[in-house]
Amino acid sequence: MKIIDSHTGGEPTRTIISGIDLPKGTIATHEFLAKEADWIRTTLINEPRGFSAMVGACLCEPDDPTCVTGVVFFNNCSYLHSCLHGTIGVVETLAHLGRIKPGEHRIETPIGIVTATLYEDHSVTAKNVPSYRSAENIEVTVPDWGVVTGDIAWGGNWFFLISDQGPAVRAQNIEALTQFTCAVCDALEAQNITGSDGGEIDHIESFATPEEGLDADSQNFVLCPGKEYDRSPCGTGTSAKLACLAASGKLAEGEIWRQASIIGTIFEGSFLSLPEPGQFIPIVTGRAFVTGETTIILNPDDPFQHGIPTIHGT
Ligand code: PYC
Numbered sequence: 001m002k003i004i005d006s007h008t009g010g011e012p013t014r015t016i017i018s019g020i021d022l023p024k025g026t027i028a029t030h031e032f033l034a035k036e037a038d039w040i041r042t043t044l045i046n047e048p049r050g051f052s053a054m055v056g057a058c059l060c061e062p063d064d065p066t067c068v069t070g071v072v073f074f075n076n077c078s079y080l081h082s083c084l085h086g087t088i089g090v091v092e093t094l095a096h097l098g099r100i101k102p103g104e105h106r107i108e109t110p111i112g113i114v115t116a117t118l119y120e121d122h123s124v125t126a127k128n129v130p131s132y133r134s135a136e137n138i139e140v141t142v143p144d145w146g147v148v149t150g151d152i153a154w155g156g157n158w159f160f161l162i163s164d165q166g167p168a169v170r171a172q173n174i175e176a177l178t179q180f181t182c183a184v185c186d187a188l189e190a191q192n193i194t195g196s197d198g199g200e201i202d203h204i205e206s207f208a209t210p211e212e213g214l215d216a217d218s219q220n221f222v223l224c225p226g227k228e229y230d231r232s233p234c235g236t237g238t239s240a241k242l243a244c245l246a247a248s249g250k251l252a253e254g255e256i257w258r259q260a261s262i263i264g265t266i267f268e269g270s271f272l273s274l275p276e277p278g279q280f281i282p283i284v285t286g287r288a289f290v291t292g293e294t295t296i297i298l299n300p301d302d303p304f305q306h307g308i309p310t311i312h313g314t
Contacts, residue, residue, distance in 0.1 A: 001296040003044065004096065006089040008288040009232030009265030013089030014044050015057040017097065025063035026070040026110045033058060033072060034079055039306040041074045043296065046307025052076040053228040057086050062108035068100060070108040076310065077226035081111045082156035084235020084284050088124040091116045092288035111156060125285040126235060131155045131243040132279050134196035142187040145180060155239030155282060158195040159203045160188060169208035169221050171262055174229065181206060181223035205237050216260035232286065233261040239282035242271045246280045
């Protein structure tokens with residue numbers, strides 16, 4: 001199996017480019033990986049090859065022939081509906097391999113098609129799937145933290161978006177922010193608060209004004225499923241934020257929103273309105289860098305050939 005590593009705003013993407021037999025289409029590939037070949041995820045993400053913040057991207061033949069590739073994303077605990085920092089990483093990886101040139105490319109994911117534009121300077125703009133805010137000012141009682149209020153939005157994953165509550169959104173508070181957002185995530189589950197389709201809210205975003213010196217409108221800390229935080233501003237999280245800003249009239253169509261991450265990296269966002277009320281297409285721009293090319297060696301004598309098993313939620 002051959003992989004290419006990249007990072008987008010500091011968040012890693014490990015893309016499988018060859019060496020495994022997969023069914024056609026992202027839905028079938030997702031099903032195959034989750035049910036029959038989860039060892040691929042643990043091999044690439046778990047130690048000793050990976051680490052818990054690593055996100056994997058498995059390329060596959062798309063069902064839709066207008067797409068340049070299909071992709072299924074996964075992380076340290078499971079499979080992601082979508083991932084935009086990962087999509088930007090995949091586009092840069094395909095460019096590195098010479099499989100695509102600057103221009104527009106359609107990418108099939110299990111939740112729909114993302115249209116990515118690769119520019120000469122290697123920046124990438126991803127036009128996301130339709131996104132929306134499903135609920136506003138939801139109160140959740142969080143043990144040790146009290147009542148926390150947030151919005152629920154879909155940006156390709158389900159997010160709970162919190163502003164100016166809990167620890168200050170600053171890099172020196174990453175441990176406290178992780179504890180706070182994990183407690184919020186557990187409380188949402190315990191109180192049966194879900195996305196409007198009943199989907200689990202497995203990403204928690206905490207926002208504040210950006211630290212001095214950052215040219216951004218907002219800074220975030222994003223907890224991902226698997227209890228790791230996103231080093232990038234999180235593309236689907238930025239999409240959820242854009243949907244909330246659009247729904248509340250705080251950002252006009254086409255206006256730019258600069259979202260900083262907890263480590264100070266930036267995605268630029270805007271949105272297009274859809275005819276359906278409350279539905280928007282988020283547009284997110286970022287840049288990825290390829291950091292390595294690797295052949296994975298699986299040795300049956302190695303007790304950790306498929307990674308050291310991890311136990312989550314303990
Ligand atoms: O950029 O959408 C994103 C993302 C999701 C999880 C980690 N990154």
